[in-house]
Amino acid sequence: MTEEFLLSTAQRLQPQLVNHFMNLITKHELSHAYLFNGADGTGRQAVATTIAMRLFCQNVTADGHPCGECSECRRILAGDHPDVVSVVPDGQRIKVEQVRYLKAEFSKSAVEGNQKIFIVDQVDRLTTSAANSLLKFIEEPVGNTVALLLTASKNLILPTILSRTQVVDFPGVAPKELANELEKAGVVPSQRLLLATLTESVTAATELIVDDWLGDAQAKVGQWFTACCESDERAFVRVQTELVPLATNRERQGIVLDMLVAVWHDALRLQTTVLANDQLAYPQVAQASQQVAQRLTTDQLVTVMTLCLGTRSQLNGNINFQTILEALTLQILEQTR
Ligand SMILES: [Zn+2]
Incomplete structure (x- = not known):
């Protein structure tokens, strides 16, 4: 720095x-x-x-x-x-x-x-x-x-x-200010909210959009999420073929884990609130979020969120990234079955 x-x-x-x-x-x-x-x-x-x-x-x-x-x-x-x-x-x-x-x-x-x-x-x-x-x-x-x-x-x-x-x-950084700065930095609308949940600094945010890493990651996490929602066991395969290759270092691995939290958070919020696409971190899978929000109970979604939130400390505890994701996926599939 x-x-x-x-x-x-x-x-x-x-x-x-x-x-x-x-x-x-x-x-x-x-x-x-x-x-x-x-x-x-x-x-x-x-x-x-x-x-x-x-x-x-x-x-x-x-x-x-x-x-x-x-x-x-x-x-x-x-x-x-x-x-x-x-x-x-x-x-x-x-x-x-x-x-x-x-x-x-x-x-x-x-x-x-x-x-x-x-x-x-x-x-x-x-x-x-x-x-x-x-x-x-x-x-x-x-x-x-x-x-x-x-x-x-x-x-x-x-x-x-x-x-x-x-x-x-320490007061939080105003999300609106961040969203405005992201707009100025050329971040497309469909990625702004996700970025604002992943980071509170424009500098860190702009690093994530280099070579459209974020867009690619957002699409792949979205597909994994959709498979999980449909209780499709290919979600497990996607871990190795799609999610793991996204993150070659620990920092990015942590960000991918935060992205999993964000996609399930959309579903949890949709259970109680009507949200427009620009209020979702993953507008491209809004339909799957909506459906899973209706199909699962609040308890089930909270369980999934808790599982996702626990992955960060597993990563800090030096558990292998792929192992973390695979175990998580199996546990989520148990909830969505
Ligand atoms: Zn000095």
């Missing part, structure tokens, strides 16, 4: 929060522990990194923002700054060793008296023992340290952590 891109992302997604934190730092009023609660795509990482840059920047701009160009800013962006310590979950959970590492870094800072900043993403994935270790240094901060804990789901955070941090709720 380039520095201009990161800074402008934070500024574009969360202008008020960025300005608020830049002011706090200028006034030396930054607290020592925050919980950033924001859905994926709302810029929680970008804002956290911007704060880290502001704390170390050698060339703060006249309006109190990091320059993005000095050596400190560049090292932070490269993930190569000794006083900016980041932890992301190792697989599904943040393990106690990772917190031990944080702890060691914390105590070093106490010795040297350095400014240090800790960024722990997906803090909802802390194991209980890791959370307990983390709590200890939130309660007894050492030296000049700031801890930024990030999560997409505040309701999964232990109350003991919530009560010891300042919670900052």
Whole structure:
């Protein structure tokens, strides 16, 4: 990620929060522990990194923002700054060793008296023992340290952590604004809603439409979905022949899984609401969605949605992509039979 891109992302997604934190730092009023609660795509990482840059920047701009160009800013962006310590979950959970590492870094800072900043993403994935270790240094901060804990789901955070941090709720990016930007970027209407459910950033969205990847994926997921709805066992074959080849890396595999959630979500919404084609993520299979919405009970559709939603954590747990999709398809076929 380039520095201009990161800074402008934070500024574009969360202008008020960025300005608020830049002011706090200028006034030396930054607290020592925050919980950033924001859905994926709302810029929680970008804002956290911007704060880290502001704390170390050698060339703060006249309006109190990091320059993005000095050596400190560049090292932070490269993930190569000794006083900016980041932890992301190792697989599904943040393990106690990772917190031990944080702890060691914390105590070093106490010795040297350095400014240090800790960024722990997906803090909802802390194991209980890791959370307990983390709590200890939130309660007894050492030296000049700031801890930024990030999560997409505040309701999964232990109350003991919530009560010891300042919670900052990140507002979602307005879907209408995103839809307008997608239109400007040349995204065809039938793909706009799907894209808006998959990502909240125009940049990420435009990457998905290169070589019409999204259009192709949307068509193939739609065909798989139609076969599932008709309880056609060829849905299982489509996994290997159509779905698996769509995604050659983990990131794209995750997106394909999100696309499966989106196609079943259309059906679930259609059960209770009349929706026009431009309100559907998959307008091209509107008829199949409508039919399956009528044929299955709400419980069955919720079961299917729950199965789809569970696939992301299977992928994070290093289960093979094809295995995940095949198991999912068999379970869905049991519901639609
Ligand atoms: Zn700088």
